[in-house]
Amino acid sequence: MITIKSPYEIECMRCAGKVAGQALAAAGAMIEPGVTTHDVDMAVRKVIADNGMIPSFLGYGGFPAAACVSINDEVIHGIPGKRVIKEGDLVKIDVGATYKGYHGDTAGTFACGKITPEAEKLITVTRQSFYEGIKFAREGQKLSNISHAIQKYCEDNGFSVVRKFVGHGVGANLHEDPEVPNFGEPGHGPRLRAGMTIAIEPMVNAGTYGVRVLSDGWTVLTLDHALSAHYEHTVLITDGDPVLLTLPE
Ligand code: MG
Numbered sequence: 066m067i068t069i070k071s072p073y074e075i076e077c078m079r080c081a082g083k084v085a086g087q088a089l090a091a092a093g094a095m096i097e098p099g100v101t102t103h104d105v106d107m108a109v110r111k112v113i114a115d116n117g118m119i120p121s122f123l124g125y126g127g128f129p130a131a132a133c134v135s136i137n138d139e140v141i142h143g144i145p146g147k148r149v150i151k152e153g154d155l156v157k158i159d160v161g162a163t164y165k166g167y168h169g170d171t172a173g174t175f176a177c178g179k180i181t182p183e184a185e186k187l188i189t190v191t192r193q194s195f196y197e198g199i200k201f202a203r204e205g206q207k208l209s210n211i212s213h214a215i216q217k218y219c220e221d222n223g224f225s226v227v228r229k230f231v232g233h234g235v236g237a238n239l240h241e242d243p244e245v246p247n248f249g250e251p252g253h254g255p256r257l258r259a260g261m262t263i264a265i266e267p268m269v270n271a272g273t274y275g276v277r278v279l280s281d282g283w284t285v286l287t288l289d290h291a292l293s294a295h296y297e298h299t300v301l302i303t304d305g306d307p308v309l310l311t312l313p314e
Pocket of ligand 1: 170171232233264266297
């Protein structure tokens, strides 16, 4: 069931989202050679705790950290630890914060130092595919119009979109209805209504779209070990332009 959020619920999500956005920005700004993925997680925890909020991911399904940190061919759900980030790495960070029981969920991809032109293009296309998608994040649109726009933009630029993992509704639950795929034909799925809140999150691969889950039960890798990028905001559908709830300010 897709819930329509009340003004109170939207306000809580706006607060949670802003802090999630700030945590992501702080984590992204610290990426440099020598930083560990654990350091990134600690920075995320600090921003969320300093704002009196709760990290949405910590303990979710048993996940052991506040941030997912995924490097190069890791797509999503990387577990922070001792891994040292190196020059040239592509670092995906995914963050959630909870305020009064409501979640904000956001992710981005950050370059460590100098990266290849292809990696630069992958980051740019992944981010832009989100903005292509949200052109259809409007009341009255069919959900898959977003999905189709994301897929088309990525594929037109020579990349592929992950099929196995998708965006999602978000609110009182970190993951709730509807599923928000980054692929598909237009004109399908539920019709969007004002007050729906969805996490739109293109996961884009430089090679094929296939992925597999590592033996740690979490980390998702590209099957061909090509690079992957990720970009996500929590989006509020309104009777006008969509509102990004996870901007840092
Ligand atoms: Mg998400």
